[in-house]
Amino acid sequence: MKKRLLLIFVTILSIGLLAGCSNPKKDYKNFVNSEEIKVVTTISLLADMLKNIGGNKVVVHQLMKPGVDPHSYIPTKLDIDYLLSADVIIFSGIHLEAQTSEALRKVADRESIVIEAAEILVQKHQNNNEDGVMLISWTGEEHEGHDHGNLMYDPHFWFDVNYWIIVTRYVTDELSRLFPEHKNYFELRYQSYLTRLNALNTYLDTRVNEVPIEKRILFTAHDAFGYFGQRHGFKVNAVLGISTEDEASTKDIENLVNLAIEDNVEVIFIESSVPQKTIDAIIESARIKGHTIRIGGELFSDSLGNPDGKGSTYIDMLKDNMDTIVDAILNKK
Numbered sequence: 001m002k003k004r005l006l007l008i009f010v011t012i013l014s015i016g017l018l019a020g021c022s023n024p025k026k027d028y029k030n031f032v033n034s035e036e037i038k039v040v041t042t043i044s045l046l047a048d049m050l051k052n053i054g055g056n057k058v059v060v061h062q063l064m065k066p067g068v069d070p071h072s073y074i075p076t077k078l079d080i081d082y083l084l085s086a087d088v089i090i091f092s093g094i095h096l097e098a099q100t101s102e103a104l105r106k107v108a109d110r111e112s113i114v115i116e117a118a119e120i121l122v123q124k125h126q127n128n129n130e131d132g133v134m135l136i137s138w139t140g141e142e143h144e145g146h147d148h149g150n151l152m153y154d155p156h157f158w159f160d161v162n163y164w165i166i167v168t169r170y171v172t173d174e175l176s177r178l179f180p181e182h183k184n185y186f187e188l189r190y191q192s193y194l195t196r197l198n199a200l201n202t203y204l205d206t207r208v209n210e211v212p213i214e215k216r217i218l219f220t221a222h223d224a225f226g227y228f229g230q231r232h233g234f235k236v237n238a239v240l241g242i243s244t245e246d247e248a249s250t251k252d253i254e255n256l257v258n259l260a261i262e263d264n265v266e267v268i269f270i271e272s273s274v275p276q277k278t279i280d281a282i283i284e285s286a287r288i289k290g291h292t293i294r295i296g297g298e299l300f301s302d303s304l305g306n307p308d309g310k311g312s313t314y315i316d317m318l319k320d321n322m323d324t325i326v327d328a329i330l331n332k333k
């Protein structure tokens with residue numbers, strides 16, 4: 001009898017634990033019933049920004065979990081529910097979330113609460129490069145289903161900390177406009193975050209200065225590091241284009257290997273979004289041509305790392321990337 005009771009107890013406990021682990025419906029209910037300002041963001045990077053600025057006045061839900069590729073992400077029915085119950089929606093924009101923009105359009109009748117974070121950068125870029133904002137043009141050639149005549153911009157703005165600061169300022173102002181009762185609170189939190197972002201800038205500059213100018217060449221999986229290159233004086237090449245929606249062709253691989261030989265580059269950096277077989281093909285193609293290429297490490301590009309691991313915040317992600325790049329180029333590992 002006692003044994004049976006124990007068994008029942010253990011069973012109930014395991015069911016409880018399983019349910020506690022992750023229960024999307026329960027999480028959604030908690031979100032909807034929350035007393036705080038309900039914020040829905042797309043990418044993990046923005047969720048991190050919102051938590052820094054919003055503190056305990058906001059509850060943040062991110063649609064894309066760590067490691068998810070925003071270029072190809074397709075929103076679920078539950079995502080739409082989250083979007084519809086949000087007090088404010090913040091997405092990155094300038095075509096980063098290619099497939100999610102359709103869902104965002106569906107809630108467009110509530111336009112006043114939808115904030116496109118990168119919009120402020122487009123404004124400044126077009127306003128004679130105000131505050132030094134220079135967006136990188138992208139014709140979107142590798143995209144299907146886009147109007148190729150439209151001039152677009154590289155959406156990976158977070159790799160220039162100065163741009164991240166501008167966007168954080170903009171998001172803080174927008175939050176204060178929408179929820180003026182918390183203006184002072186948001187402003188204080190912005191100032192404290194800014195102090196840490198300035199320290200990050202100093203750290204990155206110090207590390208970059210270890211690398212001689214002629215060695216500042218970065219070969220990556222997909223073309224997410226244009227702003228990194230622009231900010232830190234790196235020449236950047238990638239296997240895939242700015243979006244990850246297409247696979248690399250044999251010609252792409254050939255071209256990249258030729259560039260690597262030309263620049264005498266021996267290190268390539270991988271990202272979780274690009275298949276291992278592509279990387280293997282690059283290494284093999286180089287080997288056939290008598291050139292050695294090794295993997296310098298994995299970089300975070302469009303997503304933070306897992307919450308309990310490396311690169312779990314914006315600041316850590318940028319530091320980790322810089323350490324990986326500098327150490328690999330200088331062969332410190």
Ligand SMILES: [Zn+2]
Binds near residue numbers: 071224301
């Ligand atoms: Zn990307």
